[in-house]
Amino acid sequence: MANASQFLTDLEHHAGRKLHHAEHVGMLIKLAGSRGLGEPLLDAAFHAKAAVKTQEVMRRIGPGVDGFDKLSAEFQASLEKTSTLIRTIVKEAPEDVKRTFVDTYLAMDQESLRRMLELCEDLARVKNWEVDGRPLPFTSQQPSTIETHGSLKNTDNMDNLIRTLRLALVLLVLLCIVDAPVTILGWIIAVVVIGLLIIVHFEAVQARKGMA
Structure with a gap:
């Protein structure tokens, strides 16, 4: 597995900005590489990007516009799928790592939701990196x-x-x-x-x- 720290540095350079939660993105990348969970991580990045893009459209058109409710439902679905996949990735992680993600992003409160949306933005950068055909620091396929x-x-x-x-x-x-x-x-x-x-x-x- 390639060096996760170097990957994060390259990812920030590629995105043109700092990640909100670089340390935790690094944890997910290390888990993906060491436990063969590259595919769930890329799936999480896909749904995270969908949530980010949908939220951007919702903010632009505002509530009360035709289609807003549908966008809101799609946003919630993407966010839930991202959360579920993150739970899957950290499920077998050391207890302190698992607790960090649950407390920081998966608790049922507004602050956790805010941080979750920031993490989605970070994961969306990972998806953009993959779409551009750049090498990932983990294997994205598993024997089916x-x-x-x-x-x-x-x-x-x-x-x-x-x-x-x-x-x-x-x-x-x-x-x-x-x-x-x-x-x-x-x-x-x-x-x-x-x-x-x-x-x-x-x-x-x-x-x-x-x-x-």
């Missing part, structure tokens, strides 16, 4: 449940193939013993088939080991 399930399915398929090859090899050898070929050509074909089965079985076993 579907990918994991697919890997397990492939392993099961390979195990079934190995068992089938072994059974075919045993049956062919038994057949040669019980009902031996009567011609040289028959023996040659039997030996070639057995040899091919042995080779395929060996390759399958090696491939299976590579999946472990």
